[in-house]
Amino acid sequence: MKAIQTKYHGPTTVRGSRISASDLDGNRVIISMPSELNHDEAHRAAAEALCRKMGWTGVLAQGGLAKTEVFVFVDHWSAKPVPEAKPKKEYQPKTGAACGCKRGVQRDNCPNCEGTGWVIDFKAIRERSA
Helix, strand or coil: CCEEEEECCCCCCCCCCCEEEEEECCCCCCCCCCCCCHHHHHHHHHHHHHHHHCCCCCEEEEEEECCCCEEEECCCCCCCCCCCCCCCCCCCCCEEECCCCCCCHHHCCCCCCCCCCECHHHHHHHHHCC
16 A cells, blocks of 8 residues: 655745655655645645556545645445444542552452552442432
């Protein structure tokens, strides 16, 4: 699977604004910033220019990083659903006091902190669930 990274280059005294598109194999193309396009469209135009230069075809998905845009080819074999979020752990109020148990097996089997290292207020838990 191929990924393309695009980056904006501001104007200099000699050249106007440009956008470069490159992959990790060193293939690169630079286009002048098209004034008629918005930010996303301009970056897509640079990525498509690199695709034309290299003879790549397919559907491109776009995403952004801190200072660059990234494009990847999408096909139905690589598309996987995002797994569901794990359920949140049950609320366990802590007293703010450190438990006196030692790390390791003793802490794992401690009835006061249940492995957290902090004394748990089980009375508050029972009141909350009642």
